[in-house]
Amino acid sequence: MSHANLMNNYFNPNSVYTEEDFRRRLRIRTGRPGFSPHQKVTVALRMMAYGSPADLMDETHGISESTCLDTLQQFCDTIVQVHKDEYLREPNQEELNQLLRKAEDRGFPGMIGSLDCMHWDWKNCPTGWQEGFSGR
Known part of the structure; x- marks a missing residue:
């Protein structure tokens, strides 16, 4: 039944939700190419290294402010997860x-x-x- 509801809500021709709803709710791109990991890392590093505001990245890298902020958050979360056991702990x-x-x-x-x-x-x-x- 869950599968049938999912199909009716998102994938059938007369679905309840639009393609934009699907993308927004499930964070899945539909038919649009995304930014490369290189672009995302560059934006995150530039924002941290130079204190660049997120809205400036749209002018220089073509990435919207909200995407830049999401990317920066994901980058920081990943760095913390990867390095927390070694660097973000009390010293022995x-x-x-x-x-x-x-x-x-x-x-x-x-x-x-x-x-x-x-x-x-x-x-x-x-x-x-x-x-x-x-x-x-």
């Missing part, structure tokens, strides 16, 4: 020790994480900003 003890040694060599013993620069005197900071950033 050996890696933590290495990070602590590196921080100590740079003058920050016992430091893991970001620096709080609000308490530093900034010799070359513009004088108008020094009060707000010196922490005093």
